Amino acid sequence: MRMDMRLLLGASLLAVTACASSNSSAVRAGRADLRAALRGGWMDAASAINGMTLVASRPRPEGFFDAKDPGNILLANSDMAFSGGTLFMGSFHGFQVWDVSNPSSPRNRTSVVCPGGQGDVSVHGSLLFMSVEMPNGRIDCGTQGSMSDPVSAERFLGVRIFDISNLDAPRQVAAVQTCRGSHTHTLVTDPRDPANVYIYVSGTSGVRPASELAGCSGGMPDQNPNTAQFRIEVIQVPVASPERAKIVNAPRIFADARTGNAAGLWSGGTHGPGTQTTEATDQCHDITVFPEIGLAGGACSGNGILLDISNPASPVRVDEVTDPNFAYWHSATFNNDGSKLIFTDEWGGGVQARCRAQDRKTWGADAIFDLRDRNLTQRGYYKLPVVQSEKENCVAHNGSIIPVPGRDIMVQAWYQGGISVFDFTDAANPVEIAFFDRGPVDPKNLALGGFWSAYWYNGHIYGSEIGRGLDILALSPTTHLSQNEIDAAALARVDHFNPQTQVRYTWPAHITVARAYLDQIMRARGIPADRSASIASEMERADRLTDAASRRAALARVADTVDSVATGAAGDVRAKLGSLAATLRGM
Numbered sequence: 001m002r003m004d005m006r007l008l009l010g011a012s013l014l015a016v017t018a019c020a021s022s023n024s025s026a027v028r029a030g031r032a033d034l035r036a037a038l039r040g041g042w043m044d045a046a047s048a049i050n051g052m053t054l055v056a057s058r059p060r061p062e063g064f065f066d067a068k069d070p071g072n073i074l075l076a077n078s079d080m081a082f083s084g085g086t087l088f089m090g091s092f093h094g095f096q097v098w099d100v101s102n103p104s105s106p107r108n109r110t111s112v113v114c115p116g117g118q119g120d121v122s123v124h125g126s127l128l129f130m131s132v133e134m135p136n137g138r139i140d141c142g143t144q145g146s147m148s149d150p151v152s153a154e155r156f157l158g159v160r161i162f163d164i165s166n167l168d169a170p171r172q173v174a175a176v177q178t179c180r181g182s183h184t185h186t187l188v189t190d191p192r193d194p195a196n197v198y199i200y201v202s203g204t205s206g207v208r209p210a211s212e213l214a215g216c217s218g219g220m221p222d223q224n225p226n227t228a229q230f231r232i233e234v235i236q237v238p239v240a241s242p243e244r245a246k247i248v249n250a251p252r253i254f255a256d257a258r259t260g261n262a263a264g265l266w267s268g269g270t271h272g273p274g275t276q277t278t279e280a281t282d283q284c285h286d287i288t289v290f291p292e293i294g295l296a297g298g299a300c301s302g303n304g305i306l307l308d309i310s311n312p313a314s315p316v317r318v319d320e321v322t323d324p325n326f327a328y329w330h331s332a333t334f335n336n337d338g339s340k341l342i343f344t345d346e347w348g349g350g351v352q353a354r355c356r357a358q359d360r361k362t363w364g365a366d367a368i369f370d371l372r373d374r375n376l377t378q379r380g381y382y383k384l385p386v387v388q389s390e391k392e393n394c395v396a397h398n399g400s401i402i403p404v405p406g407r408d409i410m411v412q413a414w415y416q417g418g419i420s421v422f423d424f425t426d427a428a429n430p431v432e433i434a435f436f437d438r439g440p441v442d443p444k445n446l447a448l449g450g451f452w453s454a455y456w457y458n459g460h461i462y463g464s465e466i467g468r469g470l471d472i473l474a475l476s477p478t479t480h481l482s483q484n485e486i487d488a489a490a491l492a493r494v495d496h497f498n499p500q501t502q503v504r505y506t507w508p509a510h511i512t513v514a515r516a517y518l519d520q521i522m523r524a525r526g527i528p529a530d531r532s533a534s535i536a537s538e539m540e541r542a543d544r545l546t547d548a549a550s551r552r553a554a555l556a557r558v559a560d561t562v563d564s565v566a567t568g569a570a571g572d573v574r575a576k577l578g579s580l581a582a583t584l585r586g587m
Contacts, residue, residue: 035386035418035435040443042468051421051434051481052473055460059469061108064093073448074136077464079120079184079398081128082457083496086167088128089464092117094141095130097167103460103472112170114141116156122187122498124197126165127242132157133181133205141172151212157181159199159235161242174243176235179216179228181205186287186296186500188312198312199235199245200296202284203228221262229282230254230262234313253307253317254281254300266302271324276347276363278302279328285346286331290338290502295374297332297341304329304343304369306376318374325362325381334371335408336401336505340427341369341376342410344396351448355394355417357387364395366412368427379427384417391440391447392416398453402461402475403492403505404485405513406520406576409433411461416440416450419463419473423480433480436463436473457497459490482523488516509586511543517580526573527565535562539584552587559584 039046047054059065066072078090085101086109094114099107114130116137122129136145139156146152159182161174180203188198207218207228219227234249256264268280281302289296289309296307296315306319323329323345330346347364348354354364365383369376388394392415399412408425418437424430441449451471452464463471477483491512492505507513518539522532535558542554559581566577 033386035437036388038437038439040391040440042441045439045441047436047438048418049436051476051478052419052436052461053476054436055104055472055474056106057469057471058098058106058108060467061096061111063111063113064091064096074115074117076448076466077452077469078118078466079453079499080455080462080464081121081123081496081498082455082462083123087457087462087470088121088123089470090119090121090130092119092134095119095121095128097164097170098470100460100462100472103474106470106472110168110170112141112162113143114160114172115143115145116160118183120182120184122185122501123164123496124187124189124498125239126163127197127237127239128162128164128170129185129187129199129237130160130162131182131185131201132160133183133203137181139175151209153212155212157205157208157213159185159201161237161245163242174237174245176245176247177213178203178233178247179207179213180283181208184286184500186289187498188289188296188309188501189291190312191291193312195239197237197239199237200284200287200289200315201233201235202287203233204283204285225262227262232284232287232315234315236313249313251315253284253298253305253315254303255317257317265300265305265320266322268302271322275324276327276345278322278324278326285329286500288332288334288500288502290334290504292504293334293338295334295338295371297334297343299329299332299343301328304332304341304367304376306341306371306374308374319376321369321376321378323367323378325360325365326367327363330396331398333399333401333410334502335424336403338504339371340379340408340424341371342382342424343367343369344412346397347395348393350395350397350415351393353388353390353392353394353446355384355386355388355392355414356390366396366430368424368430370427380424380430382422382424382430384414384420385432386417386435386437388417389440391442391445393446393448393450397451398455398499400455400497400499401502401505402456402489403507404481404489405492405507405516406579407485409481411454411456413451413454413463415452415466419451419454419461421461421475431480433478434475436471438468441467453499455497455499456489458493482516482519484512484515484519488513507583509583511539511587514539514580514583514587517576517583521573521576521580524573524576526569526576531565535565542584543587555584555587 087098089096116132117134158178183204186200265281284300298305327347394417421434545551562581
């Protein structure tokens with residue numbers, strides 16, 4: 001999120017002290033999409049839901065809400081990270097620790113007051129990392145920080161490190177200062193170097209004066225080759241001694257490969273008549289790493305870039321793309337096998353209504369790219385398919401993959417556009433399959449609100465609502481998504497989840513996974529219905545056998561049948577039949 005802080009700090013926003021978990025105000029979406037005309041309000045806004053159920057909602061905890069100024073951006077929720085049964089909710093005021101071991105009954109375990117916005121968080125073992133970018137941040141986490149002092153010896157801008165081995169009493173153990181603060185950061189691991197983790201720092205603020213932090217200076221690289229612009233920072237953190245964390249590199253990942261000019265990518269401006277005005281590439285907003293494939297996607301203001309991270313301390317750019325429909329490259333998400341990469345455009349900076357009837361479907365949207373041989377090729381766009389009002393800030397924001405085997409599905413936050421779940425298996429023709437939305441936070445005025453992020457984690461969708469709090473949802477079956485597919489996704493479990501550090505999901509050889517593949521084949525009408533029914537019957541009969549040897553033999557016979565059917569099937573259906581047969585043999 002790239003907000004104009006002066007605008008936000010001067011705005012008068014409304015908020016609520018609670019958000020009811022009841023569905024009494026919900027409008028179940030039928031043939032007409034009712035998201036475009038939902039009743040507004042903080043506590044009593046109407047909602048529309050389809051393909052999901054609202055499991056629980058919780059308001060912001062004590063100390064993270066000002067009853068006299070409930071819309072204060074300095075207390076707003078931001079991004080999330082997960083470890084075990086714990087959710088860490090970032091905030092402009094610090095972070096909250098939520099027990100979500102029972103998703104239907106989340107409990108705020110503790111909250112840590114430590115101002116400095118925007119408070120993006122990630123976790124690794126017993127360490128939590130938090131981004132700080134606003135001038136009220138102090139080294140000691142104090143609340144007396146000044147937004148207006150031009151220079152302060154007590155100011156902190158960069159990445160904080162907390163010891164969370166005691167979840168009831170987290171404590172700051174290190175704080176690494178950077179010249180432009182940390183708007184976001186990315187945790188990078190290296191299996192060859194388990195003693196360290198690396199943090200990529202994406203700073204988007206102005207450069208601090210050298211009188212506040214030695215070595216900082218700004219300007220264009222042709223005038224100042226040491227400028228703190230046109231780079232990221234890499235922090236090395238010794239896991240056993242986090243207090244020794246330090247910056248070990250500041251790579252010029254935007255440099256011209258031929259001339260070495262650090263300002264080697266998009267210089268800013270329009271791409272021609274009828275195009276967006278795109279910001280210059282002098283910073284990254286988000287970098288998403290996928291260590292298992294050795295690559296990272298960087299959403300870097302004027303460009304989408306692809307990085308080789310085989311040496312985590314020294315990322316190297318291997319490809320870059322522009323898009324005349326993008327105003328500001330905001331975030332990146334790979335699909336599960338690393339063959340596609342989605343970039344988002346935060347047109348309007350997150351504080352403007354950009355999902356209105358007059359707004360183009362390719363502006364403020366997702367751009368979907370094929371990724372082959374370390375090259376990016378654009379295939380399609382996805383934008384929230386329903387019109388939102390002038391009173392709702394709405395643009396593509398943070399989301400994650402939902403691990404349904406055999407499909408590419410993403411859940412994504414759209415601020416006051418709500419949460420949208422879409423299938424991009426066909427990159428050129430993505431389609432929405434579920435949603436949840438509330439009416440505007442202020443029925444009369446455009447006010448900041450809605451979902452900052454929405455992520456899948458071990459069977460549920462978690463939404464960080466900027467002003468209302470935490471929402472937890474579950475997928476429900478529709479014609480677009482079966483219960484077997486939902487249950488199969490829940491089997492792909494992980495121990496922790498940092499949104500900008502992707503892991504490859506795997507599924508056990510389980511009857512539920514086999515059923516999910518068969519559901520997809522039947523939905524596509526890829527083989528005759530009688531063959532599908534016969535395979536389903538044989539598969540279930542084999543799975544019910546109690547003798548292990550007999551069960552294995554019977555499942556193998558069904559797999560052989562599936563293989564024989566696959567020989568005459570079309571490409572995508574043939575691939576799903578192959579996955580079905582492999583799952584049956586694995587069982």
